[in-house]
Amino acid sequence: MNWLNKLIVGLMPIAPKFLIGQVAKRYIAGEELEDGIQRVYKLNDHGFLGTMDVLGESITDKAGTEKPMRLYKNLIRELGEHPDLRTGISVKLTQLGLNIDKEFCWENFKEILEMGQEIDLLIRIDMEDSSVTEDTLQIVERAHEIYPKVGAVIQAYLHRSEEDMHRLLEQDINVRLCKGIYKESASIAYQSKEEVRENFIKLGKIYLANGGYLGIATHDEYLIDHFRTYIENKGITTDNYEYQALLGVPIEHILQPLVDDGKTVRIYVPFGEDWYAYSSRRLKENPDIAGYVIKDFFKRDKLS
Numbered sequence: 001m002n003w004l005n006k007l008i009v010g011l012m013p014i015a016p017k018f019l020i021g022q023v024a025k026r027y028i029a030g031e032e033l034e035d036g037i038q039r040v041y042k043l044n045d046h047g048f049l050g051t052m053d054v055l056g057e058s059i060t061d062k063a064g065t066e067k068p069m070r071l072y073k074n075l076i077r078e079l080g081e082h083p084d085l086r087t088g089i090s091v092k093l094t095q096l097g098l099n100i101d102k103e104f105c106w107e108n109f110k111e112i113l114e115m116g117q118e119i120d121l122l123i124r125i126d127m128e129d130s131s132v133t134e135d136t137l138q139i140v141e142r143a144h145e146i147y148p149k150v151g152a153v154i155q156a157y158l159h160r161s162e163e164d165m166h167r168l169l170e171q172d173i174n175v176r177l178c179k180g181i182y183k184e185s186a187s188i189a190y191q192s193k194e195e196v197r198e199n200f201i202k203l204g205k206i207y208l209a210n211g212g213y214l215g216i217a218t219h220d221e222y223l224i225d226h227f228r229t230y231i232e233n234k235g236i237t238t239d240n241y242e243y244q245a246l247l248g249v250p251i252e253h254i255l256q257p258l259v260d261d262g263k264t265v266r267i268y269v270p271f272g273e274d275w276y277a278y279s280s281r282r283l284k285e286n287p288d289i290a291g292y293v294i295k296d297f298f299k300r301d302k303l304s
């Protein structure tokens with residue numbers, strides 16, 4: 001992390017909410033469910049698919065899960081009213097109580113699963129920090145037995161991920177592969193950019209070479225190029241993979257040509273009133289994002 005990013009993160013607690021709001025605007029569809037829906041419609045118009053995420057923090061008491069449960073149920077109900085919207089949803093299990101009680105979390109998630117199943121919705125379980133990796137994968141596996149349109153996320157920086165990829169491949173579970181956003185120790189995670197990249201490629205190929213469905217979730221042009229070439233050379237069809245990116249990251253110049261070329265590209269669309277905590281947390285977890293934030297701030301006029 002460079003000194004400027006460190007400084008920005010250090011100053012965050014005293015930065016005016018307005019300032020963070022200017023930044024968050026770019027990465028978040030808005031506070032309301034309708035904002036998320038409208039944003040996905042716009043993306044659909046340009047050929048992109050969506051995955052909608054209700055912003056929220058890890059919950060520490062059972063009553064705290066009522067709000068995210070209500071919001072997710074509202075979202076699924078609303079998606080049922082918009083069958084033409086091309087989107088799935090992404091869910092964080094700590095919002096549903098994973099840090100409190102795994103069985104309680106499962107019961108919550110099962111309700112979402114059953115509602116989603118009724119409208120044939122793709123449900124992705126996001127991956128959080130390493131303290132919940134195993135529990136999260138076990139819930140994915142349990143859910144997948146009931147409803148196959150449940151996907152997992154694997155983080156390329158974790159040493160354990162190679163084994164996890166094989167484990168999920170055996171069960172034919174749809175995987176989103178990303179680098180990983182949390183700060184993890186060197187005893188369990190690769191630390192250098194090169195090692196993470198290398199492992200990303202290795203893990204992606206485990207899936208692509210063996211007929212698994214892979215979501216290539218990265219903004220790293222090197223990786224996107226690498227997979228594009230690999231996929232072409234191997235003649236892998238679009239039934240087996242898609243590209244994924246976060247809303248607001250400026251890589252349309254790469255993504256739009258992929259869409260125009262008939263490839264599937266899905267955009268992660270977070271929305272909700274908890275945008276401040278989400279944006280702050282993202283910055284603290286990965287201070288390098290501060291660099292993008294500042295760049296965005298100065299580029300704002302051009303972009304808006």
Ligand SMILES: Cc1cc2nc3c(=O)[nH]c(=O)nc-3n(C[C@H](O)[C@H](O)[C@H](O)COP(=O)(O)OP(=O)(O)OC[C@H]3O[C@@H](n4cnc5c(N)ncnc54)[C@H](O)[C@@H]3O)c2cc1C
Pocket residue numbers: 125126127128153155176178179180181182217218219220221244245246248249250267268289292293
């Ligand atoms: C669809 C999707 C879902 C994800 N889900 C999860 C998850 O469930 N769990 C998890 O731990 N992580 C998740 N992530 C985050 C991921 O792990 C990385 O932290 C994040 O994508 C940055 O890594 P990168 O692969 O883009 O590579 P980087 O090397 O970090 O970035 C590559 C280039 O992309 C640009 N860039 C990257 N991020 C930004 C940004 N925010 N703003 C502007 N430019 C940017 C920069 O120019 C950078 O040089 C997800 C990412 C995506 C795209």
